[in-house]
Amino acid sequence: MSHRFRILAVSSLASFAFASHTARADEVEDTENRIIVRGERAEGIASGATGLPLAIIDTPQSVTVIDRGVLDDFAFDEVNDVLRYVTGVNVEEAETDRTYYNARGFDITEAMVDGIQIPNIWGPSIGSLDTVMWDSIEVVRGANGLLSGVGNPSGTINYRRKHSTGERRVTGELTAASWNRVRGEVDIDMPLTADDSWGLRVVGAAQNSDSYLRDYRSNRTAIQAVIDGRIAENLAISFGYARQEGTSRGVLWGALPLLDSAGNQLDWDFSTSNTQDWTYWKSKDQTAFAEATWTFAPGWSVKSHLTRRINDEPSRLFYVYGTPNAETGLGLYGYPGGYLSTARGWIWDNRLDGTYKLFGRDQKLTIGVQRTTAKFGYLTYPVPTSDPAWGALPALQSGWDGTEVPYPAFGDPVESARINDKQWRVRAATDMELTDRLSLILGANYVDVNTTGFTFGVSAARSESAVSPFVGATFKVLPGVNLYASYSDIFNPQKELGTNLKPVGSAKGKSWEAGLKGEATDKALFGSLALFRSEQSNLAEAAGYDVTLGQTLYNGIFVRSQGVEAEVGGRIAPGLTLQGGVTHLSLEGRNGDPVRTYVPRTTANLLVRWEPTEQLQLGAAMRWQDAIFITNSVGTIRQDDYATLQLQAGYKLSENVSFNLNVANVTNHKHLASLYWDQSFNAAPRSVTGSIRMTF
Template structure:
């Protein structure tokens, strides 16, 4: 099991640095002080009487009630069993939230009641008490909290594999059918059903995404052939660096939205691949406590406590806390992990139309025996005859991460439907690693440790986002407008030491020999690097209602980007000023079920290569074209899409002979390289029947160099270590009749072959399929038991392919996870 190793900024008992927690405490206390100055007025009741415009299509009753609650700033507590399989009519017009909810419930054998705190509850009509107020207690209460602008819909408690709305593509809260790009949503229900515990787990299951994990802690997520370099938390972009970012717990997130293709309108810089938006859990208006424990193969033990609810009698101050702890070994020899998460947030109603949310999160990962480079092969690229437990890293190696984050959101809503939101985030990340590389002994297949050393990384990120959105009327039609500005400041400091003269030779067919590697003696620091990034941007998005079936979405973004780096005192850098990023999308409703759409957008990535004259090359630019058809079936309970895409990444650097460089310019290049990726995607997600949930997606992506770069000739395949064909499926079904307490499900992942060239050697993994299984039993109204079996048929395969010396990694053998979930 795991032991503690050195981690900068962490005391022996693992408590985060006092500076961060002082800042977090100051934010929390300021929220309490603000609430103390707020009269304990019935804000929910005041909002319930205000008429607002609703435009909700017919759909699942639970999702319609959730949308009404979010738009009206109300809370509706529902038992999923009461709304399962029930449909709501369309709710369109100007109503109070209470009127809208009662319209949605028309013809249903359900009664809507409100308690003294203004929280609405559902109960069977025959059990509902007379009068407006009620203290009815439901057997299993799931609470839906008011959502903040630009965060999409809450999925917790809906029991669905799809969502009513998402905001990742344009920041406007639109349904998936109204969004002119490919968006997938991993809901809270699916996360729990599949037993997913990390963002990497999500990448393995979401349509179109692939995961490269040649070394356990150095993962790379990709889409449509390109690396994903940015992740968003509640819509605010931050750098995605798997070396440092703790991504191994999903306990604090309600759901994950994934936008495939260029996301320049949201983040400005990056690759035309995808962006992953993590949406945090929010405080609840009624008290709820959930305790989760799990045990699995390889001594995998995990506990989680999730508690939330009102903190004062008026319900104007609400809180939520999530604590998670995991201690596990691995199928790899002498590799184990210890992971901790503490997340806390407060939400305060400063008035009927103003909400302040503050919080903090602390994540720590201790990874002993973690490899830096992954597994080697023979020199000709053929795979070694070794067990999946092979680990070429010695037991004394480690890779430890620590992440601290604080955030604050302030939102105000006006009676005319406009909202404004200010978001602030600050994060600190630390990484400490002791590691080795491998090299081949000349004249044979024997390996040696080519480098042994340690690295310490520290990263600070600060971000602000301010935007306002709302309706406007033009030429007799109602449209939507969003304007905003963003700022990001990021600093990364890294140092390292090596072990001079270290020597250890071993037989790669006997990887257990690495357990005998002696502990290194480290010398003086060999490198000191400091990188700084500053980015400012402004953006605008409008959704024009050109005709009843026709919507046009136009957007643009303007960015200023500065990068500075220094290594051992020698510095350089580059900047990009007033970089314009356009966005255009169109959606045409064929009928009440299908919509045609098309979109065009760009994204840019600054580069440090210099032209012949010594000036910087223009940024690498990604252009995304996409057309398709989307559908909402079963009154919105099921979403489907078929998309065709084409991506061009241009201005890639192509090196030139030094003789062509101007005097004083040691090396130069031209922006002549180009990569084209094109393909098809098909996805369906949601409810096939009242007891049957499914998500399935197929992706075909073909990427190649259309113009040569320094790395490849025109016509060569790009990203050969990514499959051209990818299929993912997961489904669950609740059994009928007396077996209604049981659910059964399973998953399938299929992919075509992948390979990588290293000189004349070729490392290859053929296509393969992995099958998963899930069985769940609702033992009592409060206790749910679930068994997940991954890789049911114990498929032997390489999950990642790299070079002959590193980057290769086995997929996990068959394993199981038993989870108990108890709601108080």
């Protein structure tokens, strides 16, 4: 059985059904997170915080789910576009092709796909991750030890693949946008057997685009095929393959200088770039997976999942460093870089889910074991020190055209890093209903990390292990209103290299969260309020880029994060829905001084969708953040508070044809993309995206 619906968003606890989007008819028993549609309402089931199949209102952490309907309506074709509108999440585009995410003051280093943990050994996102593969994106904020095996108090992003729905359907979309961006998408969903016990879902996208930044251009393709089926009534299997491949040219490695020698902040045009026209950064990421779920007794199942991941990133880059003279603009120098980064890894995850009797009630239990092995290589293509690429550069204010430095004389490759990483993760959690109103969640996870090898001439060896407990409770104050609280230890292994040229080691600490969650009786409207506090010691914080070594070095610092977060979402009137939230926090060091000042202390986001008629839909997406700054040896760089606004309109010509139009950054507001480093570039100006979607 399937239902047709559209989800605008799930704010912290639940998802809400709107109009005309086909949901996955999940006939395979699955204790992972899913959206279950019942008539005109939807209930969020999220295992992303605890590993247990709990309704989000019963989960003692903050959870937001962005559904496929939002991705389509607002033309969110890249993950960065989506995460900007998740409450409490900040997207740090430090370079054109390297992005970091943070929440509650800490970097989000953990990701999952269909509930399977992808260890952070793969590092930050490279390139623009396409959303064509995902049915929804779930973000759990707060300490996530039971979810990911480490206690990072920022959160975890869980990407949900598109799976077969049991219906036969083909959807295609053509998109044209500013800066010559053209894009095509296809989504093929078909049953493979007459009884719908087997199904195939194939999705793909191809995109080519110029940019508002001088010389920057990119192309990418993404494809995914997933087969779901049953071998027997109690044995379900799923397997598939996904690949994203892209090339960016005219890339920024590092970004623009923001202070001159007198400490004055520099204001660059939207299009300003200090790249050279020969630079490129390629990325090819491949994932193959297979899993089997066996229901061996009523209420009991075991799942085994195997993932193979391969990643290759060849690049030719150009880094610009130095401080421009306040009068002449001179003082910048070049740093050419030629690299080939490779990663090969296996992830084997096994879990047991079931129920047991205690206190005369059925209680939930999950136990999991994960083994991860990965090999990383890093080749450097050296450039002779006599090459002009190492020399002084002309003033950037004079207007570079990308030909200031000829293609460097890159030599034969030298092995700069070879790392073998092995991890064991063992987790267990139980949800116990003590009374009709009180539930208690208890759990723990064990992490063992062992790394051997070297990076840029120094040892990358580390061997650490720890057990992190988790405890959470929910109390039903009134029907549809819950109080909750949770606690988790923090144990976060870190691979960053310290200023002493040794691995920084793990960050450790504690994290608390408490709050209130409520939903209307028809589950059409939902709200939440959360108070949180986390303390971490030895958190890796960038101390600066070592030009001689060729990489960033880090210090371990103490950070205390505490704050409040509010979120609301759902239908507030016929045809009118919204999802929005506000986060306010403080980030202090051990002596009370502010730290990580590039993280905004207050952010707000809002998604609104209105359907005045059956054919017409209108939408708006807004995000605001307060002022941020970062200080270096020259002075202080500031970014004032700002808001961005995106407007959307869609028209349904028929059951099979619809049109969509989006205008992003409507006010054309100029602001920096990030202050993660003390270099940055301007975020995108106003842009227009139009598309036509056809379904057969």
